[in-house]
Amino acid sequence: MADQYYLIAHEDRTGRSRLHPRATGLGLAAALLAELVLEGRVGINDGELLVLDQRPPRDALNHDILDLLNTQPQHRDMRTWMAYLAQDAGLRVAERLMRVGAVEMVTKRRMLGSTQVLYMPNTARQRNAAAWASTRVANILVRGMELNLPDRTLVGVVVATGLTRHVMYGFENYPHIYHALPGMIASLPSDLREIVECTESLVGSALTVGRR
Amino acid sequence: MSPAGRHQRRRDNVGNWAEHLLTERRRRSAEPDLISRALASNRLGVPSVVFFGVAGAAPLTVVIGGISTVYAVIGQTAAPVVYLVVAAILSIFTVGFVAMSRHIVNSGAFYSYISHGFNRELGVAAAFVALPAYAMMQIGLFGLFGVVAAGVLEAFGLTTSWAVCALVAWALVSVLGILWVDLSGKVLGALLAAEIAVVLVYDFIMVANPAGGQVTFDTLSPAQLLTPEVAAMMVLAIAGFVGFEATVVLSEEAKDPKRTIARATHFSVIAAGLLLGASAWAMSVATGPDRIVAVAAEEKTDLVFTLITPHVPEALVSIGYLLFMTSIFAALLAFHAAVSRYQFALGREGVLPGIWGYTHPRTGAPVVGSIAQSILALAVIVFYSFLDADPLVYLFAWLTTIGGLGVLILMWSASAAVVAFFLRNPGRENIWRGMLAPIVAFFLLSVVLDATVIGLGDILQVPEGSPFRWVFPVAYAVCAVLGILWAMIMRRVWPHNYAMIGRGGGGSRALLDLADFSKPHSHAVAGASQVHPIRPIDQVGKR
Numbered sequence: 001m002a003d004q005y006y007l008i009a010h011e012d013r014t015g016r017s018r019l020h021p022r023a024t025g026l027g028l029a030a031a032l033l034a035e036l037v038l039e040g041r042v043g044i045n046d047g048e049l050l051v052l053d054q055r056p057p058r059d060a061l062n063h064d065i066l067d068l069l070n071t072q073p074q075h076r077d078m079r080t081w082m083a084y085l086a087q088d089a090g091l092r093v094a095e096r097l098m099r100v101g102a103v104e105m106v107t108k109r110r111m112l113g114s115t116q117v118l119y120m121p122n123t124a125r126q127r128n129a130a131a132w133a134s135t136r137v138a139n140i141l142v143r144g145m146e147l148n149l150p151d152r153t154l155v156g157v158v159v160a161t162g163l164t165r166h167v168m169y170g171f172e173n174y175p176h177i178y179h180a181l182p183g184m185i186a187s188l189p190s191d192l193r194e195i196v197e198c199t200e201s202l203v204g205s206a207l208t209v210g211r212r
Numbered sequence: 213m214s215p216a217g218r219h220q221r222r223r224d225n226v227g228n229w230a231e232h233l234l235t236e237r238r239r240r241s242a243e244p245d246l247i248s249r250a251l252a253s254n255r256l257g258v259p260s261v262v263f264f265g266v267a268g269a270a271p272l273t274v275v276i277g278g279i280s281t282v283y284a285v286i287g288q289t290a291a292p293v294v295y296l297v298v299a300a301i302l303s304i305f306t307v308g309f310v311a312m313s314r315h316i317v318n319s320g321a322f323y324s325y326i327s328h329g330f331n332r333e334l335g336v337a338a339a340f341v342a343l344p345a346y347a348m349m350q351i352g353l354f355g356l357f358g359v360v361a362a363g364v365l366e367a368f369g370l371t372t373s374w375a376v377c378a379l380v381a382w383a384l385v386s387v388l389g390i391l392w393v394d395l396s397g398k399v400l401g402a403l404l405a406a407e408i409a410v411v412l413v414y415d416f417i418m419v420a421n422p423a424g425g426q427v428t429f430d431t432l433s434p435a436q437l438l439t440p441e442v443a444a445m446m447v448l449a450i451a452g453f454v455g456f457e458a459t460v461v462l463s464e465e466a467k468d469p470k471r472t473i474a475r476a477t478h479f480s481v482i483a484a485g486l487l488l489g490a491s492a493w494a495m496s497v498a499t500g501p502d503r504i505v506a507v508a509a510e511e512k513t514d515l516v517f518t519l520i521t522p523h524v525p526e527a528l529v530s531i532g533y534l535l536f537m538t539s540i541f542a543a544l545l546a547f548h549a550a551v552s553r554y555q556f557a558l559g560r561e562g563v564l565p566g567i568w569g570y571t572h573p574r575t576g577a578p579v580v581g582s583i584a585q586s587i588l589a590l591a592v593i594v595f596y597s598f599l600d601a602d603p604l605v606y607l608f609a610w611l612t613t614i615g616g617l618g619v620l621i622l623m624w625s626a627s628a629a630v631v632a633f634f635l636r637n638p639g640r641e642n643i644w645r646g647m648l649a650p651i652v653a654f655f656l657l658s659v660v661l662d663a664t665v666i667g668l669g670d671i672l673q674v675p676e677g678s679p680f681r682w683v684f685p686v687a688y689a690v691c692a693v694l695g696i697l698w699a700m701i702m703r704r705v706w707p708h709n710y711a712m713i714g715r716g717g718g719g720s721r722a723l724l725d726l727a728d729f730s731k732p733h734s735h736a737v738a739g740a741s742q743v744h745p746i747r748p749i750d751q752v753g754k755r
Contacts, residue, residue: 020576068246075247084247087254162573204560207576208553209465 001038001150002031002061003102005157006093007121007133008167015106015120018166022086022206027161028093029085030199032065033078034153037191041066044191047198048076061096078198086202094119102126134167141168141177147184149192156185156196161203255467261476263401265459266484270543272407274452274484275414275491276536277356280515281609282448282492283508285671289501290436290445292493297437298449299485301656302456303478305623308630308650310474311641313460315633321554322457322622327714329629329636333699335714338625339558340695341688345618346554348611349454350547351589354378355596355607357540360513364533375597381541382593386586389548392577400542407539410532411487415494417520423500431496431504443663444671450623450660451616452488456480457623458550495519512604548585555581562702562709605673613671614684617664621688624661627654 009024010017017024033049036042039057043050054070056063065085075081097103097119104122109115121130137155140147147155158167159181168177185196256264282291309325316328323342327335358378365372419427436442459477466472496504498519511518521529556578559568568580596607631654634646664671669681703710 017574019573020571023573023576072245072247074245080247080251084251087250162571166573205464207571207578208557208560209461 001035001154002028002089002093003097003100004133004137004154005031006090006097007102007130008137008158008163009161010120010130012121012127012130015103015118017090019161019163020207021090023161023203025086025089026082026199026202026206027157027163028089029082030157030160030195031154032061032085032089032093033081034150034157034192034195035059035062036066036069037195038150038153042069042191044078044194047078047194049078049081050076059096060099061092064092078194079202082198082202091119102129134169138167138169138171141180142171142174144176149189152184152188153192153196155181156188156192157199159185160196160200252467256462256465256472257467258472258476258479261459261462261466261472262480262483263404264462265456265477265480266404270407270455270539270546271404271411271484271487272536272539273353273356273543274488275411276516276532277360277513277540277608278448278452279488279492279495280508280511280513282445283495283504283515284512285448285609285673286441286445287505287509288436288439288441288445289431289496289504290439290442291449292431292489292496293434293436294442294445294449295452295489295492296485298446298453299481299489301446301653301660302450302453302481302485302623304649305627305653305657306456306474306477306481307645308634308653309457309626310460310477311645312630312633313463313473314469315637315640321461321557322626324714325626325633326629329626329631329633332703332710332713333696334625334629336563336699336702337692337695338622339554339563340691340698341618342554342622343551343558344691345615345622345688346547346551347585347588347615348618349451349615350544350551350585351592352608352611352615353540353544353547354382354589354593355603355611356513357381357537357544358593359604359608360533360537360540363514364537367533373597374603375593378593378597378603379590381544382586382589384541385544385548385589386582388545389552389582389586390572390577390579392549392572392575392582403535403538403542407535408487410535411491413528414516414520414532415491417523418494418498418516421523422497423503427497428501429493430501431493440663441667441670443660444667446660447616447620447664447671448613449488450620451612453481453484454616454619455546455550456484491516548582551585552578552581555584561712561714562706563698563713610672613668617668617684618688620657620661620664624654624657627657630654 005027009019009027019027033042033044036057037044039062041051041053041055041057041062043052049069051066051069054066057066069081094103098105102121103119103126106118106120106122107115108118121127137151137158140151141155158164164178164181168174171177185193188196279291279295282294283289312325312329316324321339321342323335323338326338355374355378358374358376358381361377361381362372362374365377422428456477459473459480463469463473466476495508495515499507507518508515517529517532520532555564555568556571558564559566559570559578559580562569568578568584570580571577572579592607592611596603599606601607627650630650631647634641634650638646640646665685668684669676669678672680674680699710699713702713
């Protein structure tokens with residue numbers, strides 16, 4: 001799910017973030033926590049994380065985060081974890097995407113000799129897959145089909161970080177989708193809904209401060 | 213069979229167990245753990261926060277534009293000591309203000325303090341006072357910039373009106389405001405350092421060349437504080453400090469929310485007070501205390517430059533003029549950002565229409581607030597240029613004074629809110645921070661506010677019987693009443709938004725139960741660092 005969010009939140013052609021970098025980081029952190037919740041490893045109650053199941057998840061990145069949650073039991077506040085994960089979520093999700101072959105590492109040389117490492121879809125196939133990430137969600141929404149739980153959560157994080165307009169690009173003639181979104185978020189299980197709400201509030205504070 | 217026998221294996225087990233115990237103990241005793249350290253590495257220390265506070269205040273603008281106005285308008289020599297006294301008052305105010313910022317979420321603007329300390333109605337009233345106050349402070353600076361830039365261009369042989377220069381600055385500020393260009397980095401830092409250096413050099417030159425050949429300390433004598441004009445001077449002085457209160461916005465970004473913000477805010481207030489007080493004194497030394505008022509009234513914003521020109525190379529004066537211009541521009545930009553951020557925060561909480569809560573996706577710029585402020589500024593500049601009024605007096609001095617009055621009202625009510633908050637939530641801070649300092653600050657600010665409202669006509673230099681003597685405080689009162697009415701309407705029509713006022717607008721869809729502050733933000737309370745082990749499911753019980 002974080003993979004999907006990464007592809008939605010970055011431009012498929014330039015690899016740049018579509019959002020304020022901090023908002024992207026928070027969205028990815030939310031998606032990573034939501035993955036653990038969906039796997040049944042972690043529960044969230046009243047803003048606090050609770051490890052429900054210590055068995056390692058299949059995915060290496062999830063495993064990594066769950067281990068960290070286990071070894072740092074003194075931190076239970078979800079906002080702390082979101083802030084922590086947001087710092088390098090972009091890099092780590094990009095590495096995961098690289099492992100499955102969805103993006104490649106591209107080093108760009110900028111003016112004055114500084115280099116910038118971007119993780120972006122590089123071949124036509126990868127670009128298609130990346131563009132499909134947002135189109136797929138929009139399609140399901142427009143046709144009014146039933147979304148599964150991960151997709152509903154994904155939509156929640158997309159809305160919370162302010163990417164709605166981008167996902168709906170080209171579907172402006174279907175205003176009923178916008179009306180359906182709040183209901184969809186409200187229908188999430190309480191853990192996931194808390195993640196979405198926390199993301200929204202953290203993104204808001206990050207933007208209020210306006211620091212990178 | 214494994215090579216290790218069962219004794220060996222048993223010893224291994226004991227070893228593992230002991231090692232586990234040790235690491236566990238070490239982890240609990242070592243205070244900042246992995247997570248805290250990783251988070252702290254990206255956070256701000258004292259210097260960055262001080263910079264954030266002082267950059268908004270733009271010291272050179274205040275020294276050259278502000279102090280000479282204080283001397284000229286009030287006609288009193290008490291300016292140096294007034295700056296020091298104002299720094300002291302604001303420092304006392306800061307004690308309680310920062311202490312409260314640790315206990316509330318969304319510790320951004322004054323109105324959130326007031327809505328936490330009293331109630332949401334007064335919070336919205338404060339927001340309605342703050343919006344015009346900060347907006348006017350910014351727009352007033354356009355007048356100063358226009359005049360100074362026109363003067364600089366004239367030195368190059370280009371004659372333009374102040375309005376043209378102001379409009380060029382307006383266009384630049386509007387574009388940069390929408391693009392949300394972050395000038396706060398190295399550019400602003402270098403400018404700030406250069407400004408402070410120039411101020412110090414000028415002060416030194418002025419003191420080194422005193423009038424009549426001897427340095428006098430008359431203007432620093434505290435006895436002058438007993439004259440009636442002093443309180444009126446204070447509102448002008450406070451306008452020179454505006455910006456220091458913005459540091460608490462960063463409380464969730466600071467390395468140690470308990471200390472960093474408090475130290476940085478005190479430091480920026482005291483440093484600014486010393487710099488401004490010293491400069492005001494140096495000016496009076498250079499002219500002689502008995503002539504400073506007359507010279508200031510004659511030279512206006514050129515006062516400092518006129519005083520130093522005979523004693524320094526031409527280049528240093530030119531550098532000063534250029535830096536003065538860039539300093540005003542930086543202040544314009546900083547205030548523009550502050551105003552649009554204020555509108556964004558209000559839009560996010562639903563006090564302003566929701567569109568104000570929209571930000572540009574990529575840059576995070578509060579676009580609507582930025583545009584609204586630009587349009588307002590344009591209207592005022594055009595209005596003044598058609599009116600053909602003296603921009604230095606009626607645009608710069610008037611609007612910044614009236615804006616300063618609004619900020620003073622906000623500080624005064626915030627100091628009352630701090631007292632109310634700690635009365636309602638006793639035992640959160642020690643008696644000095646939670647009780648004594650806020651009460652003293654409230655008392656002192658009441659005196660200043662009272663004298664300002666009475667003496668506003670003299671500060672604005674309007675004749676007896678003119679409506680301008682009383683219309684501005686009344687206008688603020690009307691704004692506040694409108695705010696209260698608006699909050700009541702919100703309570704009836706949009707109870708969700710009403711509940712979120714002053715609470716940062718997080719998760720406005722559900723989290724309604726924020727009336728009691730049971731959860732101050734995570735790092736602020738001492739209790740948060742104690743160990744809560746995450747228990748696996750079998751101990752917690754099935755969900």
